[in-house]
Amino acid sequence: MAAPVTSAGGPPDQAGPSLLVCSPLRLEAMAVRRGLGGAGQVRVTGYGPARSRRQAAALAADGFGLLAVAGVGGGLTDDLTPGDLVVGTEVSDGSTTTRCPVAPLLAGELRRAGLRASTGPVITVDRLTGGPGRRQLADSGAVVADMESAPLAAAAGKRPVAVLRAVSDTPARRLLHPGIVTGGLAALRSLRAASPVLARWAAAAGPRRVLLAGPRSFCAGVERAIEIVEKILDQRGAPVYVRKQIVHNTHVVADLERRGAVFVDELSEVPDGACVVFSAHGVSPAVRAEAARRGLDAIDATCPLVAKVHAEARRFAADGYLVALIGHAGHEEVEGTLGEAPESMALLETAEDVASLRPADPGKVAYLMQTTLAVDEAAGVSAALRDRFPTARAPGSDDICYATTNRQQAIRAVAADSDLVLVAGSANSSNSVRLVETAERAGTPAHLIDGPSDIQLGWLERVSTIGLTAGASAPPAVVDDIITALSGLGPVEVTERVITTENIRFSLPKEVRAP
């Protein structure tokens, strides 16, 4: 086991999860108090920066476990409307900046509660202005302005801190606008509705250990597919069409979209003669034929390990075998592989499906597997197939790829010592979903999360050790973001357990290689 590699925050000055909420105005404090229902102490800290600074000096020595600043604030961006909630990622008054890593976690919880919530920097100013003054504040990157948060938040020291502001007015609806009253009421209603989330934050707070599974995150096939799209964007410029998601991850897709990739479901959406990339999951020969017929400039990002399964399917089918593909219906990889020999192939999702096979010659049955299956589950289906067809031919080498296998073994190694497992990955990522199932089969509750905002605070109560991994299509940065967000609940000690190291790299297709 490696030594701890990261510690976010450091030990709190005071042990204990007691929550103190600072609200500058009495009305704000009343709204918060009603929402909290006695789960924390609410203190009226007074209006404006001078009072806040005086309060902050006393607060620093207070015995609270977590500190929240909650009140109304002035929206700085046009997308905000009165009643919207902003959870500060950091709060600054120009001289002091306090980071609030728990922000995405709280915002996710607020959205799941049906509230409009976003995250962003909060700026504390000496005087709130409208019009051009607001625009200048927005230019600093801040999304909400107030007159109290920065000194109060700084008083938390190393203890977890959150800043929650409900928007009462916006650049389009300024301070002296008659609508300020309704805006203020909307903000107070939101503040009350949001306060139970602060209580849940307090209930989930405490020091934690994170056991990082290694290997995790990007595999060689995913890195290659992303690099292909990036290189085409560099070499030919936007737009570059990609059939289906290049890999199954929302962050990767959003990032490439920002850079000019256009993701389409079908080739019919690609203009004649344009460049189109086939995703890492592979395509059927029918899709290749259509691209050729349309005169499209097709570049293949199919993972070489998926291409290997396609080649096996063609070979077995050409030799007269009925080819059973063990996999999940509807997955793009499965559709592509079945398309290699549709007349000679059948899909097996479970061991029970074996009974439905009707080979013309029971001596000529072969089987293949989707590359991202759970190793133990797939073994059960292949065993059932061999029970019924003892001479069934297996693939020449494992179809379930090295990355899938390694990530499942790695999460099994940490799940046993974890109270909870979190798997970073998107819902349509087969290998990520299999990691959740693998952890659950090891007896540990597990959840798939696209990022920190998907973590439900209720999952973390009484959880002191979290196993953490990422599917083969999830970027490593998401794992860092999750650890950072967890540090907003208390000190986090991160230990990495590496069961093997991976050095595989696949070469790029000749169309994108440097000349």
Ligand code: SF4
């Ligand atoms: S998970 Fe395996 S098969 Fe899929 S892209 Fe990665 S290396 Fe290739």
